[in-house]
Amino acid sequence: MSAALPDFPWDLLEPAKAVAAAHPDGLVDLSIGTPVDPVPALIRAALAEASDAPGYPLTAGTPALRTAIAEWLARTCGASGKLGVLPTIGSKELVAWLPTLLGVGPGDVVVIPQVCYPTYEVGVRLAGAEVVRADSLTALGPDPRVKLVWINSPSNPTGRVLPAAHLRKVVDWARERGAVVVSDECYLTLGWDETPVSVLADEVCGGDYTGVVSVHSLSKRSNLAGYRAGFLGGDPALIAELLAVRKHAGMIVPAPVQAAMVAALGDETHVADQRALYAARRESLREALLKAGFEIEHSAAGLYLWSTRGEDCWATVDWLAQRGILAAPGAFYGPSAARHVRIALTATDERVAAAVARLTA
Incomplete structure (x- = not known):
């Protein structure tokens, strides 16, 4: 069955991840949209209360x-x-x-x-x-x-x-x-x-x-x-x-x-609070990417900045990895996306600030 499936995309990113992780100030992983902020307390309380x-x-x-x-x-x-x-x-x-x-x-x-x-x-x-x-x-x-x-x-x-x-x-x-x-x-x-x-x-x-x-x-x-x-x-x-x-x-x-x-x-307060965090990270990364010569297309919603330097996506992944930043190559998402990278907003404020500093240095 697995032979009929494509390669698992994230395995292909391991070499770039190794390069980025070697940065003196550590890795900034913007490749996967995995949340990094705490689970809201009311949700954890509901989980615990139902644990029996x-x-x-x-x-x-x-x-x-x-x-x-x-x-x-x-x-x-x-x-x-x-x-x-x-x-x-x-x-x-x-x-x-x-x-x-x-x-x-x-x-x-x-x-x-x-x-x-x-x-x-x-x-x-x-x-x-x-x-x-x-x-x-x-x-x-x-x-x-x-x-x-x-x-x-x-x-x-x-x-x-x-x-x-x-x-x-x-x-x-x-x-x-x-x-x-x-x-x-x-x-x-x-x-x-x-x-x-x-x-x-x-x-x-x-x-x-x-x-x-x-x-x-x-x-x-x-x-x-x-x-x-x-x-x-x-x-x-x-x-x-x-x-x-x-x-x-x-x-x-x-x-x-x-x-x-x-x-x-049933709660929208935690949603609004999380949106505010992502909005600030998005603006910081967007400005830094534009200053670094990237173009950002679409990206009107969601947790990613769809970005290009007008070159093959793997060349862009390598360019970012040399600065300790890991991004997802557009080739993961279809043949027509081979000149873009996906930059996730899901990193802590400290790691986003590190990425901004490296992009604008």
Whole structure:
């Protein structure tokens, strides 16, 4: 099975990481968007309070969690219709296994963005289906083999935000062909220059979620990457099908994590505080990169600065590594991204300041 998958991207970055780690002032790792700030106290308290959990948890989530998810989707995504909801073990496992869980297989086509999170492609390969990279519906033509369309706004890695009109066209196109639209919205609450729109918003779906599912995560919003806490919202029939399969597969969010998710979804104060930290880091890194001769494209939302020096991405990775800074090469995200690097905002204030000093020296 592993032979059918691409090389694990981060293994390819090890030589550059060794160079960057040799810097006298230490490594500044801006390659992976892993949170570094503390888990909010109210979430840790909820986890601890629910830690006496000897029985099996519900795959569907507790009633309190299902209510918290539905209310958050209505409040944050502007979803006014009847939603199906489902907790997931983070978002990566869901992305990797969703085509398989939906019955996509050999002979089917899954559309993914031209530049995107590598696990979309991995999931298609695990299912034995064919990957097509496309941002334009007209490029796809009338192919009846398309069963699933991935969209991602705000984008990882580019930070691009798709407008409601574009999302609506994708949904309409997919419904005409009986395909499912899955929207990865894990960075939805991190808009900077633009306000992201959910595929569940009324201006996109009008309260009808047929064939539409949105994917969310608390990893970035609430610093819960270590908890593996994600969830889905959308078409009740599709969600019910996913629940039925996931029950058999044992894909269950642990009970203490479910309680922590309820606390996280019910509080916006910690979200605002974390946004302020990222906003300051973003501005510092953006200014330093521009001074160092980089161009920054898109990056209107999310936790990354999509940057280029107009050269092969690996040359840029090496240039940064010589200054003790590790970035992700654009080649990880698709063939058309080979001249960009992804700079993450997820480092401590001290490490961001170190990167700024090195870039502007």
